[in-house]
């Protein structure tokens with residue numbers, strides 16, 4: 001297996017770039033923001049993010065003027081409800097955040113209640129995302145036990161910060177579109193449109209038997225070869241991230257793409273190499 005060269009742009013400390021998403025996303029891409037800025041130096045009319053999760057790349061691109069508009073796609077219905085609520089009822093969602101009396105019983109009550117509206121559902125997603133261990137929304141995820149610095153379930157619940165992030169999203173809502181569905185189908189459809197740029201961050205392969213994706217996301221199986229083939233056929237401009245697994249390194253070489261590695265720190269402070277893949281050489 002040929003190992004990809006190290007990127008000329010290092011992973012940044014996530015505290016040094018603006019945190020724009022209200023969601024804490026496992027596999028979130030805040031560390032990649034400098035690569036995104038470099039990639040989109042020449043701004044794009046439309047950025048498509050077919051596996052959007054917490055959406056840090058779409059939000060950054062639109063808010064920093066790197067893309068005129070972003071189309072965000074995710075198959076997870078809880079994540080979808082959050083984005084719909086944020087984009088269509090962002091002010092009410094922010095009010096609920098500011099009023100929520102965060103406590104274990106209040107969270108458990110919210111978890112039990114079946115949401116009646118998109119706003120209810122989006123709010124529930126946001127609360128569970130910020131109070132479950134590691135931000136994991138997949139079935140079976142537990143509430144954080146001791147929280148950050150022993151501050152309990154509310155240790156990642158920063159009401160004013162979240163309300164501010166939601167206000168920034170509301171201000172850009174006419175440039176952000178969310179669609180619940182299959183990212184792969186949207187990728188195939190949009191990749192052929194002139195001028196579209198794609199940021200592709202699928203659930204990882206979970207190489208080494210870890211199957212990290214199945215623990216982190218409710219939807220965690222995609223055909224990686226299919227993604228590579230669709231991108232290769234279309235000739236579109238894309239930036240894709242993956243775990244550095246033999247399967248992906250092989251697909252990169254088979255399709256003649258360029259890849260660099262970036263060593264980013266995971267939650268346990270280990271430096272794990274991730275692949276940043278593009279059609280042309282950008283970061284080596």
Ligand SMILES: C[S@@+](CC[C@H](N)C(=O)[O-])C[C@H]1O[C@@H](n2cnc3c(N)ncnc32)[C@H](O)[C@@H]1O
Pocket residue numbers: 025026027028029030050051052053054055056057073074075076079181182183184201202203204217218219220221222
């Ligand atoms: C690695 S995460 C994306 C993280 C995101 N880049 C961020 O910074 O927050 C992968 C996402 O893909 C979604 N997903 C999985 N399969 C999908 C599919 N077929 N279509 C659309 N979304 C899918 C998962 O729900 C998850 O939110």
